[in-house]
Amino acid sequence: MHTITENNRKELSPADYAERYCDAAMPSDIGFHLRESSAADFPLPRRKAQSHKYSYGRALLIAGSAGYAGAPALAANACERSGAGLTHLMVPESIYSIAASRCDGAVVTPLCAAPEGGIAENAVSQILRTLKNVQACAVGPGLGTGTGARAVLEAVLRESACPLVLDADALNLCAREPELLSLCRAPLILTPHEGEFRRLGGRPEEGRLNAALRFVREHGGAILILKGHGTLICREGEACVNPTGGPAMAKGGSGDVLCGILCALLAQGFEPWFAARCAVWLHGRAGDLAAEETGEYCLAPSDLIRCLPGAFRELPG
Numbered sequence: 001m002h003t004i005t006e007n008n009r010k011e012l013s014p015a016d017y018a019e020r021y022c023d024a025a026m027p028s029d030i031g032f033h034l035r036e037s038s039a040a041d042f043p044l045p046r047r048k049a050q051s052h053k054y055s056y057g058r059a060l061l062i063a064g065s066a067g068y069a070g071a072p073a074l075a076a077n078a079c080e081r082s083g084a085g086l087t088h089l090m091v092p093e094s095i096y097s098i099a100a101s102r103c104d105g106a107v108v109t110p111l112c113a114a115p116e117g118g119i120a121e122n123a124v125s126q127i128l129r130t131l132k133n134v135q136a137c138a139v140g141p142g143l144g145t146g147t148g149a150r151a152v153l154e155a156v157l158r159e160s161a162c163p164l165v166l167d168a169d170a171l172n173l174c175a176r177e178p179e180l181l182s183l184c185r186a187p188l189i190l191t192p193h194e195g196e197f198r199r200l201g202g203r204p205e206e207g208r209l210n211a212a213l214r215f216v217r218e219h220g221g222a223i224l225i226l227k228g229h230g231t232l233i234c235r236e237g238e239a240c241v242n243p244t245g246g247p248a249m250a251k252g253g254s255g256d257v258l259c260g261i262l263c264a265l266l267a268q269g270f271e272p273w274f275a276a277r278c279a280v281w282l283h284g285r286a287g288d289l290a291a292e293e294t295g296e297y298c299l300a301p302s303d304l305i306r307c308l309p310g311a312f313r314e315l316p317g
Contacts, residue, residue, distance in 0.1 A: 023209055032213055037243065042278040056083060059138070060134040061138050066117020071256045074141070076099075080106055080260075082265060085267070090109045091108065092110070092119045121148045138262070144169055157183040168255065200215070217236055225262075244283075244287070246284075247296055253300075258280065261279040265278060265279055
């Protein structure tokens, strides 16, 4: 796992944060450090000349259901674009042909589908065989919340030894059964938008930062990415606010791209706290670059993936 030494930390006072990000309710009883991300925080090592695809990790994405073939394809393409050596995408066979046709280079595997078009419960054993051989896993984009999806999520939480990203419907399943989160023994990153955060028990009406810090204090070692204006990345005792990105990214599918970027960085061996903050910065910066071309109204999630190389080039290394 890559260990990155950060020498460019930009501390942010609570008052400056409140004014800049319109979040006036500040924690009064939680000790924490607050800072704002910058490109200088995320140096990336140069790749060795003598390397191959397995040098940069295998990433596994478990996603999709009938009517939701776009989300897994966006996540997989973002994962591949963000440096993962090999991207595995597992989807129900009901959407296999659509998802596979939209992927650039991911290994796309069809899973048994339930009658409603989601993943069937008997797909669990196939997923777990693949899970043993990957360095990071993300669950949730377009997954649905049927019994099969729930069985898959429980099995992955119980069995994973690699870092896990829970997004979208994986979070909605955990909102129904909060005890699922306690099953995980691997590093865990949750990526809710505000609605998903409310369903998980967060209370953003008390202030986003306040609510995020309380949530991570109550959920042990989990890292929380609370998406939105000034996306917050929090772990117990520490919070980081992201300055990149803007309203042009307020489109369905943007979060799927973030999920893929994050899974790729984790698969390459970056430490989860670094990977979470770096992925959010890159995602937002790609949005900034794309919006310069498209304007605020016309940005599509695929534009974020197209602009990722420019964002990566701004990082030191």
